[in-house]
Amino acid sequence: MKRFQPQPGFVVQAYRFALDPNATQERALRSHCGAARAAYNWAVAWVTASWWQRKAEESYGVPEGQLTEWRSWSAYSMRKEFNRVKRTDPQFADWWDENSKEAYSSGLANAEAAFKSYSKSKRGERKGKRVGVPRFKSKRKARLSCRFTTGGFRIEHDGRHVVLPKMGRIRVHERANGLRDRIAAGTARILSATVRHERGRWLVSFQVEVKRPITRVARPDVAVGIDLGVKTLAVMADSTGEIRTVPNPKHYDEGANLLRLLSRRVSRRQGPDRRTGRKPSRRWEKANAERNRVHHRVANLRSDALHKLTTSVRAEYGTVVVEDLNVAGLLRNRRVARAIADAGFGEIRRQLTYKGQRNACRTVVANRWYPSSKTCSACGAVKAKLPLHVRAFTCDACGLVLDRDDNAARNLAALAADCTAGTGVAGDQDAASAVSKPRGADQKTRATTRSRKATGGRAGGATLPHQRQQETRDRRQDTEAQLALW
Ligand SMILES: [Zn+2]
DSSP: OOOOOOOTEEEEEEEEEEEEOOHHHHHHHHHHHHHHHHHHHHHHHHHHHHHHHHHHHHHTTTGGGGOOOOOOOOOHHHHHHHHHTTTOOOTTTTTTSSSHHHHHHHHHHHHHHHHHHHHHTTOOOHHHHOOOOOOOOOOSSSSSSEEEEESOOOEOOTEEEEETTEEEEEEBOOOOOOHHHHHHHHSSEEEEEEEEEETTEEEEEEEEEEEOOOOSEEHHHHEEEEEESSEEEEEEEEETSSSEEEEOOHHHHHHHHHHHHHHHHHSSSSSOOOTTOOOOOOOHHHHHHHHHHHHHHHHHHHHHHHHHHHHHHHHHHHEEEEEEEOHHHHOOOOHHHHHHHHHHHHHHHHHHHHHHHTTOOOOEEEEEEEEEOTTTTTOOOOOSSOTTTTEEEEEETTTTEHHHHHHHHHHHHHHHHHHTTTTOOOTTHHHHHHHOOOSSSOHHHHHHHHHHHTTTTTTTTTHHHHHHHHHHHHHHHHHHHHHOOO
């Protein structure tokens, strides 16, 4: 599938609204999401059946040319075949016309994406973890979700209802006036609508091509370094020398006592048992819903706080420097996993990056192996070791004494100062993607660590100026290219 390119001056963004469906509409929503899942499972079975067939034929010694043909996993050919069999296949014949055709297309498009990821991953053309063969989605576990790309979906004039295919008018929990007015003024156009069940609520997410003028930040020339931590969520040191701290709200810990109580209540009641096929009791379901409500509240509080933090940072500073933390790796450590997952390190970086692009500001991602905590922010000397429990940084070379996190944040801000030298704030939107690294450390960064170890050049920060130069040069080239384009 080709990526959609918005017209110049426009961006593609999501507008998400919580829905308040009535009982009939809720049933229709569930039916559509179930239909998407059924079509997905049908596609996985249809394509993989030809693989098994070929394998069996090969074992009988059928010559290469006479083997069953591969079935194509393109959404087009799967849709063609699906539309041919849906009237006769006993799996679909009785009920397929109860749902919008978009529900089935949505499942087939997901199947295509799954096969594509698998085949790319197998050929080594895909970053990240290896992707396996697409598997069936379980009714019990699969996320309820379905996407409409064509058909009658819109926001009603009253701003209180959305219209979805086959389901009609569904009440929106909060008003959708903002998007409605933008559409009326011609500065927004809805491309698709996705419904999804999340945290006990139905949500609709409109993918919208919207005109977005670049907003000016309050201090475009100031760079800020952000050091994330568990004790204090973020220490922010800017290039003027000011240091601010953001306390860690610890939402999970707040709900932990209540969750313990409610979980105990759940486990005392008759829960479902897959081995014996026992159905959960009404009282169990009630207690479980009560427990889930607390989980949902914690998640909502967390996402609200993170959005407020990242938006305020992005509205103020022209340059933001964050560390390229290996969050997935940190989460494997069972001592700190809960605290880090609760703080939302990965999400903070993701939001800072995309909100920066929207303000045409820059995001600098410090190298994963950049010793931000171990470097002296005054003289640049690098310590060999600084265990986590040592909260104060004491420099052996110049005698500087500073809080550990303040020192790290200052180093990050200094990194930004190097990068921004001379250019002020330029509207290089692409710079963020040019500097940011994919998840998982690459070979290059690993090599630098090894060589640093090998030469024993830790003291004095032998590799540091080189690293800085590298980043600076990259950045300058980017800016120059950008300016030339302008
Ligand atoms: Zn020093």
